[in-house]
Amino acid sequence: MAAEKVVLTGANGFLGFHVRSALKxxxxxxxxIPLGDAYNSWRSPASLEGMDRxxxxxxxxxxxxxxxxxxxxxxxxxxxxxxxxxxVPPRIIVMANSVQSLDKSVYGLAKSKSAEILGAAAExxxxxxxxxxxxxxxxxxxxxxxNAVTATFCHLLARGERxxxxxxxxxxLLHAQDAAxxxxxxxxxxxxxxxxxxxxxxxxxxxxxxxxxxxxxGEIPDVSSNFxxxxxxxxxxxxxxxxxPILLTQHADARGSFFxxxxxxxxxxxxxxxxxxxxVSRGDHFxxxxxxxxxxxxxxxxxxxxxxxxxxxxxxxxxxxEPVAVDMPTMWAHKIxxxxxxxxxxxxxxxxxxxxxxxxxxxxxxxx
Numbered sequence: 001m002a003a004e005k006v007v008l009t010g011a012n013g014f015l016g017f018h019v020r021s022a023l024k025x026x027x028x029x030x031x032x033i034p035l036g037d038a039y040n041s042w043r044s045p046a047s048l049e050g051m052d053r054x055x056x057x058x059x060x061x062x063x064x065x066x067x068x069x070x071x072x073x074x075x076x077x078x079x080x081x082x083x084x085x086x087x088v089p090p091r092i093i094v095m096a097n098s099v100q101s102l103d104k105s106v107y108g109l110a111k112s113k114s115a116e117i118l119g120a121a122a123e124x125x126x127x128x129x130x131x132x133x134x135x136x137x138x139x140x141x142x143x144x145x146x147n148a149v150t151a152t153f154c155h156l157l158a159r160g161e162r163x164x165x166x167x168x169x170x171x172x173l174l175h176a177q178d179a180a181x182x183x184x185x186x187x188x189x190x191x192x193x194x195x196x197x198x199x200x201x202x203x204x205x206x207x208x209x210x211x212x213x214x215x216x217x218g219e220i221p222d223v224s225s226n227f228x229x230x231x232x233x234x235x236x237x238x239x240x241x242x243x244x245p246i247l248l249t250q251h252a253d254a255r256g257s258f259f260x261x262x263x264x265x266x267x268x269x270x271x272x273x274x275x276x277x278x279x280v281s282r283g284d285h286f287x288x289x290x291x292x293x294x295x296x297x298x299x300x301x302x303x304x305x306x307x308x309x310x311x312x313x314x315x316x317x318x319x320x321x322e323p324v325a326v327d328m329p330t331m332w333a334h335k336i337x338x339x340x341x342x343x344x345x346x347x348x349x350x351x352x353x354x355x356x357x358x359x360x361x362x363x364x365x366x367x368x
Contacts, residue, residue: 007031010057021331022180035075045085054090065106076114080121092128139176140237157212158238175230197227218246222266233330241314245324276344283335290360291351292328296320300340304366305332333364
């Protein structure tokens with residue numbers, strides 16, 4: 001899909017982070033429109049002028065019943081006002097709606113009403129409206145005890161705690177990066193059902209417990225399916241940087257030394273090896289879904305990482321004399337720099353075979 005001019009509401013929320021991360025693959029920086037008390041009746045219409053796509057992500061899902069009901073409808077009315085004031089409105093208006101809009105809860109009714117308001121505004125200015133009904137979302141950097149049960153389970157397991165189940169129920173889960181592709185038109189809406197996975201809360205917890213048990217040993221769990229890979233990426237976002245680097249056991253005798261770099265429990269993978277001259281860096285990119293592990297075999301290096309849309313850099317100083325593994329979290333820009341006087345030798349492992357047509361390797365400097 002060709003790069004579009006995109007404007008977002010709710011750009012700083014959980015789904016907003018994932019949508020903005022997905023847009024970086026197209027080299028698109030979205031324009032953000034604030035709603036609620038920060039709404040500006042003059043600037044907002046101007047921000048919409050000539051845009052290709054408006055994606056409405058903002059919502060109120062916590063608070064009193066009146067705050068939830070009135071807040072969501074207020075957001076929709078403010079946005080509808082801005083749409084109607086545009087001389088050249090966005091070509092397509094997309095609402096990230098919730099499956100709860102199909103029930104009679106206060107939140108569900110508010111989301112349903114919001115969709116009606118935006119749909120009417122789109123029709124009044126002659127543009128397309130898409131009401132995308134999303135199921136339970138999960139993904140990297142979700143907010144525990146707020147966004148979803150997956151985030152809560154991951155948070156607790158990463159801290160060594162034992163989650164409990166208060167209400168057993170059936171879940172339909174969709175990874176936030178897949179939701180972003182749907183909302184941005186990178187994947188057809190008709191594929192939504194194929195991208196979801198149905199399981200109970202207890203089944204979800206069991207899978208995450210297994211992921212945690214295996215990864216605590218420094219091993220990679222079975223990531224042969226997209227869902228398992230996405231669930232693993234979600235879990236490990238809660239372990240970084242506290243559980244990094246992963247210590248590797250080295251065995252040495254008169255013949256030399258030996259250590260295992262990685263044990264993988266399932267899925268395809270690719271291993272590679274590089275040498276890097278003194279003072280040179282490799283990387284300055286990020287991945288949306290790819291799992292990648294760096295292990296320095298000889299020499300000295302610094303591995304630097306920065307989460308997208310943040311300016312804080314995390315650094316690990318590593319050496320082949322004391323081998324460790326550093327796994328690159330998804331949606332973090334990263335690079336490795338040879339900081340020693342001689343040649344740096346590094347092993348790289350990823351969970352997929354490199355495809356030049358779909359590399360999932362997106363240029364992004366660690367140091368801004």
